[in-house]
Amino acid sequence: MSTILVKNAAMLVTMDDERRELPGGGLFVRDGVIEQVGPTHMLPNSADLMLDLDNHIVIPGLVNTHHHLYQGLTRVIPKCQDSTLFVWLQTLYPIWAGLTSEGVYYSTLTGLAELLLSGCTSASDHLYIYPNDCRLDDEIEAAEKIGIRFHAMRGSMSIGESKGGLPPDRVVEEEAEILKDSRRLIEQYHDPNRYAMMRVGLAPCSPFSVSQDLMRESSKLARSYGVRLHTHLAENSEDIKYSLETFGMRPGEYAEDVGWIGDDVWHAHCCMLDNEEIGQFARTQTGICHCPNSNMRTAAGIAPIRKFLDAGVPTGLGVDGAAANDAGHLLAEARQALLLQRVHGGPDALKAREALEMATRGGAKVLGRDDVGYLAPGMVADFVAYDLDQIGFIGTSADLTASLIFCHPVNVNYSVINGRVVIDQGELTTIDLPSVMNRHNEVSKELINGTLQVRPWKRI
16 A cells, blocks of 8 residues: 655645635545545654645646647647637648647647646547547557546547538548447446546537537447547537538537437537526536637637536536647636636636636536545545745735636646656656657647658657
């Protein structure tokens, strides 16, 4: 058995059912599971690993519920810096058609490193494009290597331009093959057990890139295995227009028609849901992932988060694609969520602790997890610590918890996942990050230039 003692935290933010915040608090962990949470003097005096965090804020690990890690290869492409979502996609699809398994692997490592350093300990990714030799397996391997708790979502596109869809025909797949590979991935990698490090779900990309039949068959397949469902929905006005013109339905009606409503489903963005649809999501406990920076980047709109929370809709946060956001810092998303709601709804439209809750407990609920998102006995030992001894935290002694949201986002000093130290004094312990970044940039240049080839390659 292995034990960890965290003691003397300047502030321990539990996010537990009582929402306790404990100055001088700590944790005692055994074999990756929390046994005790409380004031340091009430905890054991020794452990195999002792972390004295007297100048740190300790919080539950953040939960990222929507991402496209491969897009880190194609940030700030000039032709789509100032585009709406559909034009942005149509500009990038031809570049992404050159993606290879090597690109998937290295973009996953760098993207997850960025998330980990921001405070994430659990992440979901939505890989929906599989040209050349790309497989979800390469992403799963990278996630296992870096040590993050991971939900790998098998995305898909099946309706190309020739059939009225948005993506070019050369980046879509046959639906029978999508379902076959989905079944394989679930059977090979999904762990349904509590404290699981790897789960798999199904995630047809969007109403404008897959058929209604694939949506229905995916929901049936997922539910036969007990895995979760994820897609994009109601992201912007173009999305609404496409749904009305193509299906004769608003997004909420469409989701219900194809079996994508329920507590095992979550949708990304949902900027354009109306009041009736918000009520529908609340009644059915259908989840939503809010991606504020991405929505602002593509001028998609302002998701009505205040309405979601007041109605009781499960709501988490996501950084979205690294090319729709050009960043991958989840604490920055929590801050931006607060600011964006205030622009829309006034200075009390969202509070700091509500934003932090979306990034922790909210994200955990969206992913269907009862073992992460807060710090309490019986919960998994996923937690992070931010060092207060840096300029971004000066003058914040009045409310250390709120400082995480109101002040400039910073990186963690410590990250522990499943009882394993993944970041130690600001440095990743699981990969050689400089070497990985270097290889990522080489692959990125080739992809953007159209010279990336399927070839034998070595994992760093």
